[in-house]
Amino acid sequence: SSLLAPAVAEALTRSSWIRKMFEAGAALKAQYGADQVYDFSLGNPDLPPPPGMADALREIAATLDRPMALGYMPNAGYPHVREALAALATAEQGVACTAGDLVVTCGAAGAINSFFRAVLEPGDRVLALAPYFVEYGAYTANHGGVLDTVACKETDFSLDLEAIEAALARGETRALILNSPNNPTGQVYTAEEIQALGELLRAASARQRRPVFLLCDEPYRFLTYDGLAVPSVLPYYEHAVVATSFSKNLSLAGERVGYLLVNPAMAGKQGLLDGVILANRILGYVNAPAIGQLLAARCLPALRESQQVPIYQRRRDCMADVLRQAGVEFFLPKGAFYFFPKAPGGDDLAYVAKLQAQRILAVPGRGFGMPGFVRLAYCVDEAVIEGARSGFLQVSKEG
Ligand code: PLP
Known part of the structure; x- marks a missing residue:
């Protein structure tokens, strides 16, 4: 008699941990005032858009006085935006990419959803490396797939290649998701790890007689510390x-x-691209937003002058100092804006509750498929990190 499909009803009862912390945070902020709550629960960047964004929007506004200025467009995105993105991708990936190799998406x-819609059949398995961005489970299920997980090494969250090989040996995997720089661990996988992973995937593809795709989720590619570069996967695996x-x-x-x-080097890539472009249309959002595409394309040059990395690096170092002083064990993030420290005592829920009593919001590691750790998002002002110091120390003192 339910109005909902059982799977959705079930997902609602599970409600994500990030969501739960968001709600707990809202209640604390109402009670104590927002400046008395140290909220490390959300990966929503607090830095404003680059300085040129407002001018870009005004310039776009000045061009709208014509028919179809904001009308439907080719499903793969505006051609000139794809050209600009291909130049960016070529620079970032170190591989020549053309406008035809990419699709502008929401x-x-x-x-990820357009890609899964294009390649997954009901029951296909997708492999995620824990801890992982929990929406991968929903994105996979949206298209009839099933998410399997393999844990990374607990010491530094590097790839556990033996465990991945064992998972691939089951012969059911259609795609493996690699997220680097990683949310929530801050790890950036090395070229050696990626090369070895490519070899495992190539062998698995040959055994299965259909390609295992490597889906590289890279929204944090721009954000690494101490000058580290994120290796491109494209030279190491053709089905990426x-x-x-x-x-x-x-x-x-x-x-x-x-x-x-x-990957420009993928044999038969046009068929895949056509499928993704179709999916981009039929999933219901009917391609990427017009103003957003125009804005992003105009702001690409600003990325080169971006001042964001040093700001995040100071925050990372400040958070590391707080955790070190509190005696909390952690892996120092190489990229992205998250710490994934060990919960002292080993119980992530208990540690999150103790932090919450100090008005510090963290997300339990079990929300990312790895209990025993917590995630701290440091896309917040340094004053918030500094302000949380005494609370972290207090929790450590109480034991
Ligand atoms: N992948 C990872 C690892 C993320 O952390 C996020 C957002 O937090 C996304 C994908 C989705 O981001 P968007 O769809 O806004 O690009």
Whole structure:
């Protein structure tokens, strides 16, 4: 008699941990005032869009006085935007990419969903490496797939290649998701790890007689510390695709712009691209938003002058100092804006509750498929991190 499909009703009762912390945070903020709550629960960049964004929007506004200025467009996105994105992708990936190799999507989330719609059959297995961005489970299920997980090494969250090989040996995997820089661990996988992973996937593809795709989710590619570069996966594995967006680097998450790039070296890539372009249309959002695409394209030059990395690096170092002083064990993030420290005592729920009593909001690691850890998002002002110091110390003192 339910109005809902059972799977959705079930998903609602599970409600994500990030959502639960968001609600707990809202209650604390109402009670104590927002400046008395140290909220590390959300990956919503607090830095404003780059300085040129407002001018870009005004310039776009000045061009709208013509028919279809904001009308339907080719489903893969505006051709000139695809050209600009291909130049960016070529620079970032170190591989020559053309406009025809990519599809403009509604963020990385839209890119992943369009890709899964194009390649998954009911019951197909997708492999995620825990801890992982929990929406992968929903994105897979949206298209009839089933998410399997393999844990990364608990010491530094590097790839556990033996465990991945064992999972691939089951012979059921259609795609493996690699997210680097990683949410929630801050790990950036090395070229050696990616090369070894490519070899495992190639062998699995040959055994299965159909390709295992490597889906590289890269919205944090711009954000690494100490000058580290994120290796491209494209030279190491022909059946790789890249999903990314401007949600984080242009603080444009609400405008929904990203793209899916298919490895230019993939045999038969046009068929896959056609499928993704169709999916981009038929999933209901009917391609990426016009203003968002125009804005992102105009702001691409601003990415080169972006001052965001040093700001995040100071925050990372400040958070590391707080955790070190509190005696909390952690892996120092190499990229993205998350810490994934060990919960002292081993119980992530208990530690999150103790932090919450100090008005500090963290998300339990079990929300990312790895209990025993917590996630702290540091896309917040340094004053918030500094302000939380005494609370972290207090929790450690209480034991
Ligand atoms: N992938 C990861 C790892 C993320 O952290 C996020 C957002 O937080 C996304 C994908 C989706 O981002 P968007 O669809 O806004 O590009």
